[in-house]
Amino acid sequence: MAVYTDVDNDALAAFLAEYNIGEVLSFKGIAEGVENSNFLLETTRGRFILTLFEKRVAEADLPFFIGLMDHLALGGLSCPTPIHARDGKALRRLAGRPAVIVSFLTGVSPRKPNVAQCASVGAALAGLHAAGAGFGIRRDNALSLAGWRRLVNDCAADADKVRPGLAETIAGELAYLEARWPRDLPRGVIHADLFTDNVFFVGDDVSGLIDFYFACNDFYAYDLAICLNAWCFEPDGAFNATKAMALSRGYTGKRPLSRAEAAAMPLFCRGSALRFLLTRLYDWLNQVPGALVRPKDPVEYLNKLRFHTGAQGPETYGITID
Numbered sequence: 676m677a678v679y680t681d682v683d684n685d686a687l688a689a690f691l692a693e694y695n696i697g698e699v700l701s702f703k704g705i706a707e708g709v710e711n712s713n714f715l716l717e718t719t720r721g722r723f724i725l726t727l728f729e730k731r732v733a734e735a736d737l738p739f740f741i742g743l744m745d746h747l748a749l750g751g752l753s754c755p756t757p758i759h760a761r762d763g764k765a766l767r768r769l770a771g772r773p774a775v776i777v778s779f780l781t782g783v784s785p786r787k788p789n790v791a792q793c794a795s796v797g798a799a800l801a802g803l804h805a806a807g808a809g810f811g812i813r814r815d816n817a818l819s820l821a822g823w824r825r826l827v828n829d830c831a832a833d834a835d836k837v838r839p840g841l842a843e844t845i846a847g848e849l850a851y852l853e854a855r856w857p858r859d860l861p862r863g864v865i866h867a868d869l870f871t872d873n874v875f876f877v878g879d880d881v882s883g884l885i886d887f888y889f890a891c892n893d894f895y896a897y898d899l900a901i902c903l904n905a906w907c908f909e910p911d912g913a914f915n916a917t918k919a920m921a922l923s924r925g926y927t928g929k930r931p932l933s934r935a936e937a938a939a940m941p942l943f944c945r946g947s948a949l950r951f952l953l954t955r956l957y958d959w960l961n962q963v964p965g966a967l968v969r970p971k972d973p974v975e976y977l978n979k980l981r982f983h984t985g986a987q988g989p990e991t992y993g994i995t996i997d
């Protein structure tokens with residue numbers, strides 16, 4: 676359960692008095708997530724999610740995240756809508772943390788997505804990229820090359836406690852990526868964390884996307900690589916080429932990739948694998964005492980990185996270069 680910060684009843688009551696969302700019926704910590712503290716809030720006016728922003732979220736970025744959800748929802752995307760208090764502000768403070776209330780979305784996150792769901796999420800990702808166009812605030816990706824370099828340095832001393840040789844592997848991989856990372860490909864607002872727990876389905880159809888707190892401006896094709904990593908490996912670690920083809924085609928059916936984007940996919944898959952390996956490794960080595968959270972396994976992403984290192988080309992991911 677990701678609850679780093681507790682909220683007592685008096686503080687909650689004073690906080691909610693600023694809003695027009697009815698009387699509290701129930702309030703409880705949510706048993707998923709790793710980044711922020713999330714609570715399910717039920718009131719006489721419905722269900723809401725209360726989020727307290729924790730360590731990895733810079734306060735200066737919060738207007739981007741909140742403005743983005745407003746922008747996407749206005750553009751017709753099914754995503755949480757920030758609830759504005761009586762004074763018009765959606766971003767407030769609670770228990771010493773920045774806090775926001777957003778609308779509750781219905782649907783189910785798949786534990787083991789099927790091929791049709793992979794196709795749907797590919798199309799939904801392209802829809803998100805289109806809906807983000809015209810958003811007026813910019814946020815550079817704090818978890819791209821420079822951020823990875825900081826994480827590699829921070830983890831260097833203890834990485835081998837997780838896997839012998841890991842420090843050398845991540846340093847070598849970062850150097851490889853730094854030398855080859857593209858500079859000029861189509862870019863815009865990306866989700867940057869569209870894992871299965873951040874997508875809701877009704878049947879095989881995407882019903883909503885959540886968790887925009889890593890969203891940023893970066894390459895669209897890199898976002899597709901994040902999804903290939905998150906959706907197309909089986910629990911035993913095997914890469915599922917059928918799911919990858921479905922996901923890639925779901926995406927390219929709505930937003931075709933340029934030749935340069937297609938050619939960059941193996942590199943983006945490596946970069947995305949390193950990004951989640953590094954944040955998971957950092958969290959593994961720096962666990963917060965007393966927090967109710969289950970850290971995610973860094974080795975899962977080490978194995979994905981190894982797979983991509985041996986990949987033959989974009990065809991591996993169901994992507995063809997015309």
Ligand SMILES: Nc1ncnc2c1ncn2[C@@H]1O[C@H](COP(=O)(O)OP(=O)(O)O)[C@@H](O)[C@H]1O
Nearest residue numbers: 705707708709710711724755778779780872886
């Ligand atoms: N708007 C929402 N509607 C319904 N459930 C939500 C919503 N936002 C979050 N949740 C639930 O809370 C969990 C954790 O949220 P998430 O934003 O992924 O947390 P974190 O970013 O802290 O890891 C999600 O997996 C989901 O179950």
Ligand SMILES: N[C@@H](CCOP(=O)(O)O)C(=O)O
Nearest residue numbers: 708709710870886951955971
């Ligand atoms: N998706 C990341 C961790 C971030 O967690 P989320 O609950 O915000 O999706 C990972 O799996 O490493």
